[in-house]
Amino acid sequence: MPALSDADLAAHIAEGAGEILNGIRHRRLLDGRIVGDVGDALAQAWISTVLRVHRPHDAVLSEEADDVGDRSTARRVWIIDPLDGTSEFSMGTDNWAVHVALTVDGAPDASAVSLPARGEVFRSDTVDEVTGPLTHRLAVSRYGHSYHSAAVADRLNMESVRIGSAGAKAMAVVRGDADAYVHSGGQYEWDNCAPVGVASAAGLHCSRIDGREIVYNNPQPYMPDFVICRGEIADRVLDALASPW
Numbered sequence: 001m002p003a004l005s006d007a008d009l010a011a012h013i014a015e016g017a018g019e020i021l022n023g024i025r026h027r028r029l030l031d032g033r034i035v036g037d038v039g040d041a042l043a044q045a046w047i048s049t050v051l052r053v054h055r056p057h058d059a060v061l062s063e064e065a066d067d068v069g070d071r072s073t074a075r076r077v078w079i080i081d082p083l084d085g086t087s088e089f090s091m092g093t094d095n096w097a098v099h100v101a102l103t104v105d106g107a108p109d110a111s112a113v114s115l116p117a118r119g120e121v122f123r124s125d126t127v128d129e130v131t132g133p134l135t136h137r138l139a140v141s142r143y144g145h146s147y148h149s150a151a152v153a154d155r156l157n158m159e160s161v162r163i164g165s166a167g168a169k170a171m172a173v174v175r176g177d178a179d180a181y182v183h184s185g186g187q188y189e190w191d192n193c194a195p196v197g198v199a200s201a202a203g204l205h206c207s208r209i210d211g212r213e214i215v216y217n218n219p220q221p222y223m224p225d226f227v228i229c230r231g232e233i234a235d236r237v238l239d240a241l242a243s244p245w
């Protein structure tokens with residue numbers, strides 16, 4: 001087989017894991033918590049094997065694997081969430097995702113996010129720039145607002161749309177269905193790395209909620225807050241985030 005580019009490999013992994021996950025929900029032969037458990041485990045097993053075969057020298061950080069070795073000192077690190085939105089996947093909704101990002105020196109490089117139940121794959125090397133009129137919609141967690149997202153909705157007079165899964169929320173902005181996704185209060189690097197890689201390639205503003213650059217592959221892979229939004233509203237969103245109370 002000819003050598004795959006990093007971009008093709010990221011996209012093929014996001015797509016292939018999505019096929020496995022759609023198969024796991026086939027005709028609802030399984031349901032409830034067991035579907036999420038088997039989805040996490042089988043997607044992880046396939047992805048880690050593919051990366052071992054195709055990129056034996058690269059390091060990997062995955063939600064579903066032990067974080068062992070000296071990954072944080074490696075230059076090339078794949079940051080993976082084999083199944084983002086496990087509870088939505090188990091409940092049978094369409095809002096769940098596969099996240100695959102190659103980071104180089106802490107920045108997302110080749111990144112892909114698939115939304116397999118919708119048949120969509122977004123890749124950083126082919127994604128369209130987000131243009132067109134603003135929707136005045138803000139993507140928020142299925143569980144509702146944080147103080148920060150509430151402040152943005154209030155200050156910018158935006159309608160909140162509840163969507164499960166970090167990848168599904170970020171891709172709603174990339175698709176042009178929402179203008180922003182604001183998260184605070186906790187997440188890990190695998191929850192937002194590939195979504196940020198795709199969103200920044202689509203020309204969207206991506207930063208921490210205090211405006212700092214997002215840096216990945218930290219020794220502690222905790223990435224508690226970030227904002228993805230249309231460039232046209234970035235200043236106003238960051239102003240609201242600077243004084244949410």
Ligand SMILES: Nc1ncnc2c1ncn2[C@@H]1O[C@H](COP(=O)(O)O)[C@@H](OP(=O)(O)O)[C@H]1O
Nearest residue numbers: 083084085086141142164165166185186187191
């Ligand atoms: N406060 C928090 N702490 C840690 N992880 C969080 C979190 N809030 C959301 N997440 C994670 O972010 C992802 C998207 O969550 P949400 O849909 O609520 O926005 C989920 O990932 P997983 O489904 O991969 O576990 C969820 O576990």
Ligand SMILES: [Mg+2]
Nearest residue numbers: 081084085191
């Ligand atoms: Mg996740």
